[in-house]
Amino acid sequence: MQPTPPADADDHVLAAWLAETAGHRLLEVRQEGLEGRELKDAGDRAAHELLMELLERHRPDDAVLSEEGKDDKVRLERDRVWIVDPLDGTREFSEPPRDDWAVHVALWERGELVAGAVAQPGLGQVFSTAEPPVVPPSTAERPRIAVSRSRPPAFTDGLVAVLGGETVAMGSAGAKVISVVRDLTDAYVHAGGQYEWDSAAPVAVARAAGLFTSRVDGSPLVYNQDDVYLPDLVVCRPELSERILAYLAEHGTD
Ligand SMILES: Nc1ncnc2c1ncn2[C@@H]1O[C@H](COP(=O)(O)O)[C@@H](OP(=O)(O)O)[C@H]1O
Ligand SMILES: [Mg+2]
Numbered sequence: 001m002q003p004t005p006p007a008d009a010d011d012h013v014l015a016a017w018l019a020e021t022a023g024h025r026l027l028e029v030r031q032e033g034l035e036g037r038e039l040k041d042a043g044d045r046a047a048h049e050l051l052m053e054l055l056e057r058h059r060p061d062d063a064v065l066s067e068e069g070k071d072d073k074v075r076l077e078r079d080r081v082w083i084v085d086p087l088d089g090t091r092e093f094s095e096p097p098r099d100d101w102a103v104h105v106a107l108w109e110r111g112e113l114v115a116g117a118v119a120q121p122g123l124g125q126v127f128s129t130a131e132p133p134v135v136p137p138s139t140a141e142r143p144r145i146a147v148s149r150s151r152p153p154a155f156t157d158g159l160v161a162v163l164g165g166e167t168v169a170m171g172s173a174g175a176k177v178i179s180v181v182r183d184l185t186d187a188y189v190h191a192g193g194q195y196e197w198d199s200a201a202p203v204a205v206a207r208a209a210g211l212f213t214s215r216v217d218g219s220p221l222v223y224n225q226d227d228v229y230l231p232d233l234v235v236c237r238p239e240l241s242e243r244i245l246a247y248l249a250e251h252g253t254d
Pocket of ligand 2: 067085087088089173197198
């Protein structure tokens with residue numbers, strides 16, 4: 001772990017370094033002997049404070065939207081906004097040795113996600129737009145759909161039945177998107193609630209890796225909005241998008 005980013009770090013490399021550095025901090029917090037709510041709170045706080053300090057030092061002119069910070073609406077007037085989830089999958093973080101939790105760091109610039117990194121410290125891996133991951137050909141005969149471990153949406157049962165597939169439950173939006181990148185699953189479909197920080201960095205990485213991303217109605221995922229509630233998404237192998245969106249258009253997600 002480098003104590004400072006590479007001298008010539010561009011936004012992609014900086015995003016990856018920030019996610020990795022916060023991930024190391026979270027692994028330290030996990031060793032402090034805390035449990036349950038205390039461990040969750042300590043992790044959220046430590047990763048948030050570190051990311052805020054490092055962004056202030058390395059990108060002082062940019063705005064930041066963090067799950068754990070106050071939403072400073074000055075971001076709506078800025079060209080560049082970092083959208084971070086210091087600890088996504090807080091529940092799973094508090095259940096060692098689970099590794100389905102992540103650090104999300106994305107950069108939004110003038111309407112688009114332009115860089116992103118998802119660290120999975122429990123795996124010792126960082127997935128980022130600095131070196132976009134290559135998605136291997138699917139090893140599944142039946143499509144595997146990643147769903148929330150703690151609140152799996154009811155509509156996915158019908159979807160997997162139509163696709164002839166199966167659900168794979170795990171924590172963290174980042175870990176689920178990355179499970180598609182890693183060929184552990186073929187799609188992640190979610191509805192019913194989420195915020196911009198839950199999906200911004202994973203979606204940036206997924207797009208760089210050539211995956212399909214959209215809202216469940218097929219419209220684009222849009223970031224740095226006044227209201228940061230962004231309750232649903234589809235991330236999948238491109239060849240599955242038509243069938244998934246057609247099912248959702250016909251049956252909805254209620
Ligand atoms: N219905 C809902 N409303 C608000 N946030 C939700 C949600 N369902 C999932 N999320 C958020 O999305 C992330 C992944 O959830 P899950 O593991 O259930 O798939 C979690 O982020 P955090 O861990 O950062 O809070 C969780 O809070
Ligand atoms: Mg989150």
